[in-house]
Amino acid sequence: MDLWEAVDLALEALRTHRLRSFLTTLGVTIGVAAVIALVTIGQSARSSVVGELAGLGPDLLWVLPGKAKEGQQAPTEEGRLTLTYEDAQAIQEGAAIREAAPILQTTAEASGGGRTTTTTVIGTTPNLLRIRNLQVAHGRFLSPSDLARRRRVVVLGDALARELYRTPGAAVGRHLVLMGRAFQVVGVLRPEGQLLGVNLDDRAYIPFPTAQQVFRVEHASWLFVQARDTASIARARREVERILLRRHRVEDFTVLTQSQLLSSLDAILRILTLALGAIAGISLLVGGIGIMNIMLVSVTERTREIGIRKAVGARFADILLQFLVEAMAISLLGGLAGTALGIGISWGVTDRLLGSPPTATTLIPIVGLATSFSVLVGLVFGVYPAWRAARLDPIEALRYE
């Protein structure tokens, strides 16, 4: 019996029990769709996150309070704050350093234009403008004299300005109340977009000394440092470490480079994606068990048919092929439907969540893997029932009622 004959028989058998075939196929469809959707979403999220972070600039260094444990890149425990405004100023003097800025970040209620919202408040210095490559849309950014005089001035992110004052241009010169104190809006930034799902435009920038005073915090949350160029990142890092060690006497800080941050983030997201894929893979496995179940029922029901076929000359391989192809037809049909469904879901989700559909380079390997895996599932879970059918004794099979 050739393959086409077996395919013919398989499709006929599936048509005979439409509901049963549909439900079994559905099991595989869901499994394959889950694998494709979850892995694609994970992959897309990973590449988009890594892309966003890389967009911040390769010459960026983070100085975090607390010492990272052996074998880890970032300090894990929420340590005591150890970094200061003066640290940033000292680092600024390093030969391999272009800019350094302290960040005092907190969340606070902001009221203005008759509305109130909760936003992220960042106390920093004018240096941040160049480090983060921020663009001023209206007015100006923080100035050295704002810092020197501890002025109550604020620069708004685009989204925050829109929320409170409707038009960003209208915000400049208006008043904003932060922590019960009135601030004057001196500038609005151009939109930056999102980073790791955080809206970078929902922010209020105030002078660092003002933030210290208003929030009653002495230390910086972290420092942003920019190396002179990409070639001097390693040198900049050593310099930062040397300067801080001289000032603190103990190593109570951690310096992270962009590439370190990227690789650890990438590793985390990769594991997350794999875990998602594994969970989805289990549902595909369950689909396979469904195939095996229904094929065992089918073989029992058709014992007499098998006996008749053997009596008229079917060999072991003929019967094996007939039932194996039937199982694989279910899994392949389920695989194709699941692929379509999975692409659809991942398309919708990534488009909505990340603003861009998955790329072909992300999709093709995942689709290839999921479909071949679904065929494999049919093969693995179809072999045993088919083998049971093929080794039936013809006389006993003919007697079966």
Next chain:
Amino acid sequence: MTPVVSLREVHKVYRTGKVAVHALRGVSLDILPGEFVAIMGRSGSGKSTLMHLMGCLDRPTSGSVFLEGVEVGRLSDDALADIRNRRVGFVFQSFNLLPRLSALRNVEIPMVYAGVPRSERRRRALEALEQVGLADRVHHTPQELSGGEQQRVAIARAVVNRPSLVLADEPTGNLDTRSGEEILALFHSLNASGVTIVLVTHEPDVARHARRVVVLQDGQIVQDGSVSHSTRPDLR
């Protein structure tokens, strides 16, 4: 002349659990090309076992079974399947057609396993169905056919690969007298065209159609002889 089937001192013992059933106790039998043989005996006499062995559905416990001179007892399952496919045709009491397939598709099955190309398969199946008088019912499924018609489909299936031996196990057992007579007439005309026929039955009226009657009792041949159509075999 090489016998179509030849059995030498064949024993068959079935073991079901602890009980051993001695179904055949030393049967030797030659069936020559062109013969029309009836194998008679009560139920439990071993006649079905004998048919299974002649049809290569089973192997003897001891002794030898030859099909056209080839000993089949030592052949693999697949080799036996090939022999069933090409050299033997089965007709069963309960027809054993595949219920979802048309008469045509049922008759095609042996040719599927023989590797006959589709177009030729169809042509030969139609031919076989015409031969049994069902040319106008080829697209009917078994449940749309009468018992007699179903048995004729089964006969068409049995002969479509041009076997040298047709084995019929109580072929008229589920049919009314008239249909039964029609089926037996069909066996006669097949036999006339040169096909060897072995008919297993317990009905003397059916055995009457054969030219030789072999009577089995308790797994042994107790009577083997030609019969004229005027005398009836002694069944005791």
